[in-house]
Amino acid sequence: MKFKEKYFHCGDFLQNSLKSQIDEVYQCVSNIRWEPDFNFDPNNGKALQHQRAYNKAFEQEFFNFDWEQQPVLLKNPRLIGGFRKGLVFLEIQFGNSATLYRDYYKFQYGHANGLLSLAVLIVPTNPSEFFPTRPSSVINMAEFDLAMGLITIDDSFDLRVSEKAHGTDFFDNMVLKFNGQQLRNPIRKSYYPKNEYLDWHVSEVFHGPMREK
Structure with missing residues (x-):
């Protein structure tokens, strides 16, 4: 093959x-x-x-x-x-x-x-x-790259799942339930991801659009 x-x-x-x-x-x-x-x-x-x-x-x-x-x-x-x-x-x-x-x-x-x-x-x-x-x-x-673009982080540091991702109850329980949940802030501001990196992930990796929270 x-x-x-x-x-x-x-x-x-x-x-x-x-x-x-x-x-x-x-x-x-x-x-x-x-x-x-x-x-x-x-x-x-x-x-x-x-x-x-x-x-x-x-x-x-x-x-x-x-x-x-x-x-x-x-x-x-x-x-x-x-x-x-x-x-x-x-x-x-x-x-x-x-x-x-x-x-x-x-x-x-x-x-x-x-x-x-x-x-x-x-x-x-x-x-x-x-x-x-x-x-x-x-x-x-x-x-093949769908998994890499399944989830991203928005400007409020909330996890967002792509509208293009869908599946069974397993998907709902393991992926979809995290949509809209806020990430715990790093202990230091120097550890925060830079905005340009988040923007790059949304534009180059994430398979949008984002689902509603």
């Missing part, structure tokens, strides 16, 4: 230090063929088709490279990932785009708690073609 990659906040040093895991990700993707009507037999006599087939095929490929399956990030509440090897955490999302926000939350939690150094998300690059029967539910799967 052909693929294209896009990195965020992943410099040359990190890429070089995790080169073996990154190369295995590329190899796993390359080993799976692309077919409009893809089928995969997991050796139990029950052939899977299309979305489920691709998910199972990826599972088999990463198993062959000795990646840990369903790593536990948090026991209570239970937070389980897709695959992990060392400090590389990987999710494969060939399903409803709303579940992407769950993956983003896992990535953020893992980074914040020192459980991973690199988060990898594998999605179809042309989701509306991959899922022709339900294009509206997968339209943003290939917007």
Whole structure:
């Protein structure tokens, strides 16, 4: 299968230090063929088709490279990932785009708690073609930078969520509930972010417009 990659906040040093895991990700993707009507037999006599087939095929490929399956990030509440090897955490999302926000939350939690150094998300690059029967539910799967523009800070130091972000109850509980909440002020004014940096994030990173408070 052909693929294209896009990195965020992943410099040359990190890429070089995790080169073996990154190369295995590329190899796993390359080993799976692309077919409009893809089928995969997991050796139990029950052939899977299309979305489920691709998910199972990826599972088999990463198993062959000795990646840990369903790593536990948090026991209570239970937070389980897709695959992990060392400090590389990987999710494969060939399903409803709303579940992407769950993956983003896992990535953020893992980074914040020192459980991973690199988060990898594998999605179809042309989701509306991959899922022709339900294009509206997968339209943003290939917007790799959506997570970076999900939330910003306004002039009042309130968190604001983008109107373009939406999802299930998980999204409402983990992301949307923070919309309009005020950040705790730093203990020193010298620690405040400069206005030009906030303006840059809104104009260059954030996927607006902002939701109403």
